[in-house]
Amino acid sequence: MKTDGRRQSENVEDRRGQALGGGLGGRLGGRAGMGGGLGLVAIVVLALIFGVDPRQFLDPNALGGAGSEQALPGTPFQETAEEARRSAFVRVVLADTEDTWNAVFQGAGREYQVPTLVLFRDIVESGCGTAQSSAGPFYCPADQKVYLDLSFLDEMAGKLGAGGDFAVAYVIAHEIGHHIQTLLGISGQVSVQRSRVGEEEANAMSVKLELQADCFAGVWANHTERQKKILEAGDIEEAMNAAGAVGDDRLQKRAQGYIVPESFTHGTSAQRATWFKKGLQTGDTDQCDTFGAASL
Numbered sequence: 001m002k003t004d005g006r007r008q009s010e011n012v013e014d015r016r017g018q019a020l021g022g023g024l025g026g027r028l029g030g031r032a033g034m035g036g037g038l039g040l041v042a043i044v045v046l047a048l049i050f051g052v053d054p055r056q057f058l059d060p061n062a063l064g065g066a067g068s069e070q071a072l073p074g075t076p077f078q079e080t081a082e083e084a085r086r087s088a089f090v091r092v093v094l095a096d097t098e099d100t101w102n103a104v105f106q107g108a109g110r111e112y113q114v115p116t117l118v119l120f121r122d123i124v125e126s127g128c129g130t131a132q133s134s135a136g137p138f139y140c141p142a143d144q145k146v147y148l149d150l151s152f153l154d155e156m157a158g159k160l161g162a163g164g165d166f167a168v169a170y171v172i173a174h175e176i177g178h179h180i181q182t183l184l185g186i187s188g189q190v191s192v193q194r195s196r197v198g199e200e201e202a203n204a205m206s207v208k209l210e211l212q213a214d215c216f217a218g219v220w221a222n223h224t225e226r227q228k229k230i231l232e233a234g235d236i237e238e239a240m241n242a243a244g245a246v247g248d249d250r251l252q253k254r255a256q257g258y259i260v261p262e263s264f265t266h267g268t269s270a271q272r273a274t275w276f277k278k279g280l281q282t283g284d285t286d287q288c289d290t291f292g293a294a295s296l
Helices: 023-037 041-050 081-107 153-156 165-183 187-194 201-226 236-243 248-256 270-283
Strands: 012-014 019-020 070-072 116-119 123-126 130-133 138-140 145-148
Touching: 012 081, 012 130, 023 116, 081 116, 081 165, 081 201, 081 236, 081 270, 123 145, 130 248, 145 165, 165 187, 187 201, 201 236, 236 270
Parallel strands: 012 116, 116 145
Antiparallel strands: 019 070, 123 130, 138 145
16 A cells, blocks of 8 residues: 555544553453453454444443543653554554545535544553453544554454555554444444344344445545555455454354354454445445345
């Protein structure tokens, strides 16, 4: 993906030099105990999937008020050369999402509200609670921020087999897709509906939400390529591979040796790649209506 000389977003909050205080170790221990009740396999799967609903793994007590953790200033963070390259790349991709969605929203007579991307290490306090980097990148609708630990990029390439710079761009664009859903009121509507149905039906709604975010990521890639000619040989394959690498079926098979379709919350590998490709080919958000689709 071509990035040289391109604009970097200023909407990045770098917390890599900060620490959390207030008895964090004890609270992390409490969450580990709760995780044991969910089962180790479930935790492994959730930790590997992009865009997990933060409320499934975050500490609800960290939403604010008495007893919530506070970010403490730490020593100034010193980037390595590789970390600097990665953070610069993230800023360029974020700027591209801003340009694309500003144009799309303006075309629809609306104003795009840009999100903030937070870089952190190991653990972070968000508007949705406290999260560890093992949970992967996530979007928090409560504060409209995307959270990313750059070390996850190594996990993508090493454990998921989803390397390449455009695979990283896909991940960021997917999380921004959740921001689009928040701005359009889709996430809120789905949240209300999920609270009124059983677990299996609620999971099916989550799948549609995630696949739509994949499609929105494809829309971003379409618009950015047409406007800026960013793609290099192999980029699309990297993104398609990344989308497929995080399918529920592949992750469950790898973690436990079998799949449980009714427990899927993000869609199969084929579905994720298909919906990203649909957005990429059409560049049309109207084609991303996973909730009205006859089949996924």
